[in-house]
Amino acid sequence: MMCLFPDFKGCLPSRRIGAVLLLGLSCIATSVMAQDTPLLSGGLGFFTNTTGGSTTYQPILTPLLAAPIGQHILVESRANVLETLSPEGNGQGYNHSTFLGLSYLQGDFIANPHVTLVGGYFLIPFGTYNERLSPIWISNLDAPLIFGIGTMVNASGTGGMVRGNAFSRENVSVSYAAYFSAGSTSKEFQSQRSSGGQTSVYFPKKGLEIGASYGRLLEQKQSNAVGAHVWWEPINSPLRLRSEYAHGPHSQGYWAEVDYRLSQIHGGESVIGRLEPIFRLQQTFRNAPDPSDGLPPVNTQRVDFGLAYHLPHEVRINTTYARQFSSTGNVNIWETSVVYRFLFPAWRGK
């Protein structure tokens, strides 16, 4: 299918996004300072998942673009391109499906030291997983079972957000985010009409963070979701303790994760020091059926035992065994992945 400027009618949505990005990049190219060259980052990975004896394979590319304009503006976007190969019902051969979608495409205006205005298609700031841990080059484990609570079905919103650092001292720092999403049915920017926000208090000397999130779905069915998180990462220690609780209209749950990089044994670059064992416990409780929240249909418990190995050149291998318990049956889940993280200038700077 041919697609020519400026008539976008009939273009594939992905081409339309690409054209807009190219146009934006060409504008940015004219006003780039030495340290502010636009960057291309992201992850390239291959994932396998065996649940109850059925194995799926997923090659994934997650590119990220960040392009500053002047001193106060940043345009950033992250996309997912993935192919899923899953076994056919009769056990003969594999089905495959391709997915191409945006996680976010937003413009950030740093108005002053405490306020950043965000406009466009952004990640919903609820809990910690969606904004901080969802990139494949960051997360060691897959999305927690409570991910659907508060993230408004699509985990992204179309509208505006105010966020920033309200207060920062040597001992304490307070961050906030408040958003409104008008919702969109467009294929590229699918989102719900919703509003919400998040605030967190961080004590840098203790490595402790406590936060709370709120979200309200403003569609025909209106509902509230609340959440809380506690992260503790002792200073000068590779230990990380993360936990999160979320309560939705028809379900609630929590997860708690601990990981420890063995970098204190002969350093982080040694054979042993590259290992990172991970353990996560999670539990969900359902009080009414609701297929839209994405949580299991019955009360569920799950334990994950993971092992990450950080190879040189930004390559990481992960392997996880999980056991999930519920009244519909207990299952074993095996996951393996290899992820390469890249980061380089979008073009050669001045």
Added chain:
Amino acid sequence: MMSALKCMFFGLLLLVAVPAFTQTGSASKTTASSEQQSKDKEVHVAQQRDGQKVFEQNCSRCHSTPQGFSPNISGTVVRHMRVRAGLSKEDEQAVLRFLNP
């Protein structure tokens, strides 16, 4: 004759004294500039340490330090982190100094 001798004497004295005096000045200037340099170096090292601390206390909480990247994108990386991690302006400057010494 005496006045001519006096002139020659003072002239010689001047010839000897001026370079010596100048040398003392430049020596004291050299000492001052090396002191300034070492002070600048100390400030730079302290700023680097502060930047590293800010990086470890904020960015490293979610992801490991990237294994080297072009200095051309250090400003972009830090601005991205400022928005994503809610860094203050001071922290942004500190991390920038750490990434781009």
